[in-house]
Amino acid sequence: MTSVAQLAEKIQAGDKRAIARGLTWVEKATPEGRELVRSIFAKGGQAHVIGITGAPGVGKSTLVNALTLTLRARGHRVGILAVDPSSPFSGGAILGDRIRMQESVMDPGVFMRSLASRGHLGGLSRATFGALAVLDAAGFDKILIETVGAGQSEVEIMQLAHTTLVVLAPGLGDDIQAIKAGILEIGQIFVVNKADRDGADHTVRQLKTMLTLGSETLDWVPPIVKTVAEKSEGIGEVADAIEQHRTFLFQRGLFQDRRLVQTEHMIEQSLADEVARRLADARQRPVWRQWIEAVSHGELDASQAALAILETREEDSDGLKHLK
Structure with a gap:
């Protein structure tokens, strides 16, 4: 039987089977899972954690897949945590995520795991924090966390991610929802996906108006990027914006501060x-x-x-x- 120390060593070597087993321990909240997180947490801290949130139907999974391919082309190793509201044994949306992200998942430099939120408020699974520690220790320098949606209570991603992308799409009413829910307060980058649809420019203008109202007190002014993720249009600009925000965090000494918030x-x-x-x-x-x-x-x-x-x-x- 594999000991915690042996599994931790294999995880740090990037062994995908060990990573999968460690994540299973973490998600099941076993004593071994807790010991594993304790043993590897100090080994991480270098990964750039990127939260991706937005209402259902805006194309988050498609965006994650396209963004992953772009990040891989730029030489990054990418870990993906897709948080789903259903049971991990019932398929459904999790199976859908796997299908949409199949091209990325087949890449040896990518590791994806779906986590069930099981009704946990905040948009994240209780296992997300430990799972993040596992992927961080495994050497994934970009970790994407896709949350179940955007809403009043789903702001935990602020406490976990260095950079948060808020994804919207025209014609779904989610632009108004985001403003009402206060989601604008958590985003460092705003992505208007499905920008080939009518109303995309209106959504961009609405966002610009709202962001302008609070920009006087911000050191970082969130960019707005139009994308058509299914065609990979605008994805390079999203990756550029992510890297620019990472540079901003390092220049201000805020990157490691986020580690303290995570802890x-x-x-x-x-x-x-x-x-x-x-x-x-x-x-x-x-x-x-x-x-x-x-x-x-x-x-x-x-x-x-x-x-x-x-x-x-x-x-x-x-x-x-x-x-x-």
Whole structure:
């Protein structure tokens, strides 16, 4: 059986089977997965993380495929994390992503993984943070994270990506949605895809107007790029804009600052996951009923019960002894 140390070594050597296995450990939240992330996290930090978000139907997956081909042509190794709202065992949109990105996935310098968000708010999967650490340690210098869509709560990508692309398309009403949802606040680059459709210029003008209102306080003025991803039109300009933003981050000393933000968010996420795990475990034990009855009878309040849950070891049969 492969040890965590052995798998970590293979991942750092770029072994695709090891990368896939490590990502499976991470997504299943196994103890081995947590140990793996701990062991490799310090080995990364060099990858340029690029978030790609936008409403359904704007062509994010097609854009990711075209952008990946362009980045590969420029000599980059590309990791792709496609976050999907469905179960990874049900196919559906994940299978669609695989088909749309087939040309990229066959490239030995590309690794793609679909992650299920399973209802997690923020547009990202709980496994995204650990998966990013795996791809980073594996030496992918460009990591694309495609989120499930753009919305009021789906702004976690800000805490993970160095550069965020907000993708829109004319005629879908998503331009108005983006403005209402505050998505304009998270984008460093705006892509108007399907720009061969009617209304593309109107969408660009609307974006320019909104961005102009806040540009006086910005050191970086987000560019707007028109693309037709299916024909690879405008993709070179998107890649150029991404590289320009990376240069901007380095010149301002902000690239490594983002690493600190990523680390903080990973700690917060790990803490939330541990609390959720302990709660799920507590519900399965007979002592759970003791806590409920104690609070119901006024013997302790809900806060005391919550602390007791956190302080009780799994093997303890009497969860109330911490309060006696």
